Amino acid sequence: MENKILTKDNVEETEKDKPVDSPKVTENQSEDKKVKIGKAKKKIFIFLIILAVIGIIYGAYWLLYGRNYVKTDDAYVNGNQNVITSQVGGTITQIYIEDTQFVEKGQLLAVIDDTDYKIALENATANLGKAVRAYSSLYSNATQTEDDVKVKESQLKKAETDFAMDRASYNAGLISKHQYETSKNNLNIAISSLNQSKKALENAKIQADSNSIYNHPDVQQAIAAYKDAYVNLMRTKIFAPESGTIAKKSVFLGQKISPSQELMTIIDLNNVWVDANLKETQLKGVKPGDKAELVSDINGKKYIGYVQGLSAGTGSSLSLLPAQNATGNWIKIVQRVPVRIIIDKDSLKKNGMIPIGSSMEAIVDIRKETKNILPYTEKSSNLYSIDENVMNKEIDNIIKANIGKN
Numbered sequence: 001m002e003n004k005i006l007t008k009d010n011v012e013e014t015e016k017d018k019p020v021d022s023p024k025v026t027e028n029q030s031e032d033k034k035v036k037i038g039k040a041k042k043k044i045f046i047f048l049i050i051l052a053v054i055g056i057i058y059g060a061y062w063l064l065y066g067r068n069y070v071k072t073d074d075a076y077v078n079g080n081q082n083v084i085t086s087q088v089g090g091t092i093t094q095i096y097i098e099d100t101q102f103v104e105k106g107q108l109l110a111v112i113d114d115t116d117y118k119i120a121l122e123n124a125t126a127n128l129g130k131a132v133r134a135y136s137s138l139y140s141n142a143t144q145t146e147d148d149v150k151v152k153e154s155q156l157k158k159a160e161t162d163f164a165m166d167r168a169s170y171n172a173g174l175i176s177k178h179q180y181e182t183s184k185n186n187l188n189i190a191i192s193s194l195n196q197s198k199k200a201l202e203n204a205k206i207q208a209d210s211n212s213i214y215n216h217p218d219v220q221q222a223i224a225a226y227k228d229a230y231v232n233l234m235r236t237k238i239f240a241p242e243s244g245t246i247a248k249k250s251v252f253l254g255q256k257i258s259p260s261q262e263l264m265t266i267i268d269l270n271n272v273w274v275d276a277n278l279k280e281t282q283l284k285g286v287k288p289g290d291k292a293e294l295v296s297d298i299n300g301k302k303y304i305g306y307v308q309g310l311s312a313g314t315g316s317s318l319s320l321l322p323a324q325n326a327t328g329n330w331i332k333i334v335q336r337v338p339v340r341i342i343i344d345k346d347s348l349k350k351n352g353m354i355p356i357g358s359s360m361e362a363i364v365d366i367r368k369e370t371k372n373i374l375p376y377t378e379k380s381s382n383l384y385s386i387d388e389n390v391m392n393k394e395i396d397n398i399i400k401a402n403i404g405k406n
Contacts, residue, residue: 068367070286074336075276075294075362077343077354080379082242082266087235087384088112089258092251099249103240103266106383110238110251110263117233124222124229125398131222132402135213145201152194159183159190213399223395230394231386241381244268269353272343274305276362277315277336285366286310292341297359301351304344307364311338339364 090112097109166183169175213219244266251263274294278286286307294303311318314335341362348354 069363069365070278070282071361071363072276072278072282073359073361075274075341075360077272077296077356077358077360078275079267079269079272079356081247081356082244082268083262084109084238084241084264084266085260085262086112086238086257087259088117088232090114090116090236090256092253092255092257095251095253097246097249097264099246101246103243103246105240105243105381107240108237109240112236112238112257114233114236117229117236121226121229121233124226128219128222128226128395128398129402131216131218132213132399135216135219136403145197149194149197149201152190152197156187156190156194159187163187213403219399226395226398227391230391234386238263239383240266241383242266242268242379243270267356269355270345270348272348272354272356273308274341274343274360274362275338276341276360276364278339278364280314280335280337283310283337283339286339286364287366291365293363293365294341294343295361295363296351296354297361298354299352303351303354303360304347305341305362306344308340308342311340313337 092110093113094111095109096107097103103109163183163186166175166180170177170180214223245268246264247267248265249263251257257263274292276292288307288309290307292305292307294305295301296303314337316335341364
């Protein structure tokens with residue numbers, strides 16, 4: 001093979017032999033590049049327009065809607081759970097309810113065996129009669145004590161007369177000193193005996209001359225025992241303190257129960273509210289009276305409610321084990337504050353009842369125009385109290401039947 005020596009002339013010849021690009025090919029490449037750049041600019045422009053439109057839509061949404069409303073799906077239905085307990089112990093002999101059953105206020109729920117309580121009331125009745133008869137005997141005791149005082153006064157006069165005669169005889173030397181001392185002791189005994197009888201008469205008159213038989217301590221004690229037995233007997237019947245639906249029933253026929261034992265729960269689904277756990281960053285502007293729209297996860301229907309109040313603490317601070325943040329490994333977490341929203345009763349009637357614990361989506365209108373502040377209602381029930389007029393009438397009848405009898 002022949003080796004060529006690379007010289008300046010050879011290089012020039014080689015360059016002359018290379019093909020040269022035509023001007024037409026160069027122009028096509030430049031146009032393709034311009035088209036690509038134009039398409040890229042167009043895409044960027046369209047993207048910027050889309051971003052601008054989205055920004056305008058969000059801005060309009062915030063101005064017209066977003067700034068006037070706060071929204072959360074961390075909301076749950078709640079209500080009063082009236083726990084029914086027994087005030088006395090015993091065996092359940094009758095029961096009239098089951099879980100999910102609706103009951104009216106004052107409806108009889110269960111009955112406890114009352115045999116022992118009837119016997120206790122009979123004993124209390126007998127003891128009250130005894131106390132009344134003992135009070136009646138005080139009058140005769142006062143009369144007897146008064147007669148005793150008269151006898152003691154006569155005895156004292158005789159002792160005084162005897163002592164005066166014995167003292168004169170002793171001074172005259174007619175009797176011994178022993179006889180004189182005996183007469184003196186008899187006088188002192190008569191004086192002491194009379195004083196004791198007078199005190200007994202005074203006490204008897206105080207007891208007999210009381211303003212009323214009801215003020216006598218023994219009678220008062222017997223009346224208190226009768227009331228206790230009467231109340232216990234009445235409490236063997238358990239009634240519904242308010243209308244609602246039975247839940248958590250844990251009592252059965254023949255079961256032995258003790259006082260304060262939980263038997264069942266009554267939930268009034270006509271008076272429920274929603275605990276909406278709003279972020280602390282959402283609370284600005286939220287106030288009592290604000291209108292709220294509530295969407296139930298159960299039926300998808302919209303309910304109307306009003307903010308009744310804000311919790312005094314966050315959910316974590318009021319939990320059983322509050323978080324302790326006094327450590328070096330602390331991470332800030334947005335807290336949630338429960339906001340109570342009362343559901344409008346007309347809305348409940350229209351859309352149907354919803355069980356407590358069910359989920360809701362809450363949207364609160366924080367505009368200043370809405371003001372429907374709902375007061376906190378007080379609840380009471382007279383089913384836990386005893387008709388004292390009936391009880392006192394029974395006591396009066398017992399007293400009348402025994403007064404004046406010994």
